[in-house]
Amino acid sequence: MAPYLIRRLAGFAATLLAVSAVVFFVMNLLPGDPALVILGIDSTEDARAALRAQLGLDDPPLLRYAAWVRGALGGDFGQSYMFKVPVADLIRERLAMTLTLAVAAMALTVALALAAGVYAAASHGRAGDWAVMAASQVGIAIPAFWLSILLVILFAVVLRWLPPGGFPGWDDPAGAARALILPATALAVVQAAVLARVTRSAVLEVMGQDFVRTATAQGLPRRRILWRHVLPNALVPIVTIVGLQFANLVTGTIVIENVFYLPGLGRLVFQGIANRDLPLVQALVLLFAVAVVTVNLIVDLAYLWIDPRLKGRVG
Amino acid sequence: MTGPFRTAALALALACAAALPAAAARTTLSIGFQQEPTSLDPTADATAAIDGMLGQNVYETLMAVTEDGRVVPNLAREVAVSDDGLTYTFTLHTGVTFHDGTAFDAEDVKFTFDRAMAPDSTNPTKGIFAPIETVEATAPDTVVIRLKQPDGFFLFNLAMGDTSIVAPESAATNATQPIGTGPFRFASWTRGDRLVLEKNPAHRNAAEVALERVTFRFIADPAAAAAAMLAEEVDAFPGFPAPELLPQFEADPRFRVVVGSTEGEVILALNNGKAPFTDIRVRRAISHALDRQAIIDGAMYGRAQPIGSFFPPHHAAYVDLTGHYPHDVARAKALLAEAGVAPGTELTLRLPPFPYATRSGEIVQAQLAAAGLTVKIEQVEWGFWLEEVFRNQNYDMTIIAHTSPNDLGNFARGPSYFYAYDNADYTALWQAIRTEADDAKRFAMLQDAQRFIADEAVHGFLFQLPKLSVARREIVGLWDNAPVLEQPLAGVRWNG
Secondary structure, three states: OHHHHHHHHHHHHHHHHHHHHHHHHHHHHOOOOHHHHHHOOOOOHHHHHHHHHHHOOOOOHHHHHHHHHHHHHOOOOOEOOOOOOEHHHHHHHHHHHHHHHHHHHHHHHHHHHHHHHHHHHHOOOOHHHHHHHHHHHHHHHOOHHHHHHHHHHHHHHHOOOOOOOOOOOOOOHHHHHHHHHHHHHHHHHHHHHHHHHHHHHHHHHHHOOHHHHHHHHOOOOHHHHHHHHHHHHHHHHHHHHHHHHHHHHHHHHHHHHHHOOOOOHHHHHHHHHHOOOHHHHHHHHHHHHHHHHHHHHHHHHHHHHHOHHHHHHHO | OOHHHHHHHHHHHHHHHHHHHHOOOOOEEEEEEOOOOOOOOOOOOOOHHHHHHHEOOOEOOOEEEOOOOOEEEOOEEEEEEOOOOOEEEEEEOOOOEOOOOOEOOHHHHHHHHHHHHOOOOOOOOHHHHOOEEEEEEEEOOEEEEEEOOOOOOHHHHOOOHHHOOOOOOOHHHOOOOOOOOOOEEEEEEEOOOEEEEEEOOOOOOHHHOOOOEEEEEEOOOHHHHHHHHHOOOOOEEOOOOOHHHHHHHHOOOOEEEEEEEEEEEEEEEEOOOOOOOOOHHHHHHHHHHOOHHHHHHHHHOOOOEEOOOOOOOOOOOOOOOOOOOOOOHHHHHHHHHHOOOOOOOEEEEEEOOOHHHHHHHHHHHHHHHHOOOEEEEEEOOHHHHHHHHHHOOOOOEEEEEEOOOOHHHHHHOOOOOOOOOOOHHHHHHHHHHHOOOOHHHHHHHHHHHHHHHHHOOOOEEEEEEEEEEEEEOOEEOOOOOEOOOOOOOOOOEEOO
C-alpha cells in the first residue's frame, strides 16, 4: 500500500509541474498583452511600457517561469495583473462558494441517479423503467445553461421562491443556501441523467448473477437484495463515472456561475484568460488540476474499499 | 393559523400597508452592470465600468459633463482662460475633504496631474496631458495650468475619469480602496458579485442627494440580466445587454425603457494600409454595398441610429451624411470592377466578442456577398483582437465601436494606428480643430472633418451604439443619454 501511495504522489507532483509549464507557455504564445488589455485602445505606448515594467513582463519567459516556480514552491503564487492583489487572496474568497456548489451538485447528482437508476433496474422492462430512461434522455439533451434559464423563470420570476442569482455571502447562511439551490440543481440534473443510465445498466448486470438468484431463492426481501447485495457489487462503474463527472463539474461551474452571476472560481478563470492575467490563470489551473487528481486518487482508493480483491494488485 | 390569529395578522398587515405611503421614499438603489471592473482606479485602468460606477459618484474631476454634453465646473468652482488659450486658472471649492478625512486643496490637483504626466505613469489616456506645459498650485484654492499649444478639448478632457482628482495619501491603494471627494463614498466590494456605495454626508451638495445606499450588481449574461430585472432583484439596468428583450419590458407597467445615445460609433473598419482598401474606389464600393437599416434591424432590433461618418448624431456639430453613398449594389459592383477586384475575392472579417459586432458581422457578410465579395468571418477573443487587429494591423476588416468622445482625431493618428489611414490634409484639419478654442469656428471645422472622412469612405460607417436602459418606473434622475461614461447618481431618487 505505501509504495503505491508514494508512486501516486510522485505522479501527482509531476502532473502539476507539467500542467504549470503548459499553461505558462500557452499563455505566453497566445497573442495578447495584459498592459494593452488593462489600459485600452486610447493608451500611449510609453504608458503600456511603464505598466509592463511594473508587472515584470520585460524579463525573458524562461526566467519568469523559474521565478514563478520558486515562488509557488514557497506558497507564493504572485500578484494578479488586473486585480492588483495577491492571487491567493482572490482564490480564497471564492473557493468556498465554488466548492460548496460543486459538492452540493455532486451529492444531488448521486442521490438522484442512484434512486432513479436502481428503481429503473428493479422495474426493468416495465413503465417505471421506461419513464426513467425517457427522463434521463431529456436530461442528457438539455444544455445546463438552458435548464438554468428555465429554472430561473419558474422559481425566481414567476413563483418568486428563490433568487434569480447572486450570492449574499456566508454571513447570511440561509440566503447563501437559497442562492445555491437552483445552480446546484441545474448542474446536477444533466449529470444525474448520465449517471442514472450507468447505474441502471450496472445494477441490471449484477442482477443477472448467480448470487442474486441465490439470495432471491433464500427468500430475502427484494429491497434488501437490491440495496445490500446488488448495489455494492455494481459500484465500480458508478464510482468511475462519478469521478469523471467531478472533473466535468469544474467546467460546468464556469457556465453556471455566469448564468447565476455567482462570484466563483469559474468566472475568475474566465476573466483571467480574457485579461491575460497569467499569475491568476496559472494558480487556478493548478488548483483545478489538484482537484481532479485528488478525486482520481479518491476514486482509486474507493475501488479498493468497494472490492477488496483489487488490493493484491496494487501492493 | 387559527381564526383569531389570522384576523390579527391580517389587521397588522393592513396597518403596515396603510402606513407605507406615509413612510419616506426608498433611499436604496440596486443597479445591474454587465461589465465588472477588476480594479477601482480610473487613473490606471481603462475599464469603462470604473467610470460608470465611480466617476462623479466617488471620484470627482475639475470639470464635469452634463447629460446634454455641456462642460461645467465641478471641483473647480470657476475657470478663467487667457486670451491666447494657453493659461487656465481654476478656482477650487474650499472646505472639501476626501472620504478618508484628509483635506482637498490645490496641492492635490498638482499631485494628480504630476502623477499622470510622470514618465512611469500608467494613465490609460496619457494623451489628455500631452499639451500641458506646467501645473502650479499658486494658492490653496488656485491652480494654474499652462499649455504648450491651445487645446479646444482640454476642459472637456478634464471631466474624464482619467483626470480624477486623487490624494497623495490614498492614490496607491485606489485600485482596491477608492478614495475620492464625491457625493458617495466606497463601502464594500465583493469581487464578482457587488460593489456598494453609501452617501457622503460631508459632500458640499449632500442636502440634495436622496440615495443613502447604492448597490451595483455584476450580471454579465443577458438572460440573467432580464431575469434579475423581472424578479425585482435589481432596480435599474442602465446598459441593458439584450435589445431583443426590450418589448417585454415595454409591455410591463413596472418598467421604463429608454433608448438613449452614446459616443460610440460602430464602424466596419477597413485596413487602409492593405490592398484592396488602399484604393478609394474599393472603399466606396463597400460603402455602397452596405444597407445600414438592414444591419440595425437585424443586429440591434431597430434600436439604433444610422451614421454616415464618424460623429454622434446628438452633437450640435453633427451633419447627416448617411445619404453620401446610398445603398446601391450595382454601383458597388461597378466600382469594384473598375478597381480590378475580381468577383469572389476573399476577405476576412475579424470580429471581437461583442454582441453588436458578432450580430452585425453576419449581415455585413451577406451584403458584401451581394456585391460579389467573399467574406470569411473569424470570431476572435478581445485580447487577440487588441494584439493582432489593433496593434499588428493584421486584418482586412473588423467591426468595432469607438466609445470615446471627440475621437475624429483617430483619423489623424497616422499609419501606426490600426486604421492605417494617412492623409496630410486631414491631419492638418484636425490640428486646426484641436487648437481652435472658439466653439463656432471649431464646430464648422468639425463638420468639414465629418464630410472629409465620409467622402474618403475610410470605413463603412454603420450606426451609433445606443444606450438601452431599463429601470423601475418610480426612479427619476437616471441619465437617458451617455455623453460620457460616467453615470452620476447624486440627482437620482425614488418618486413615491
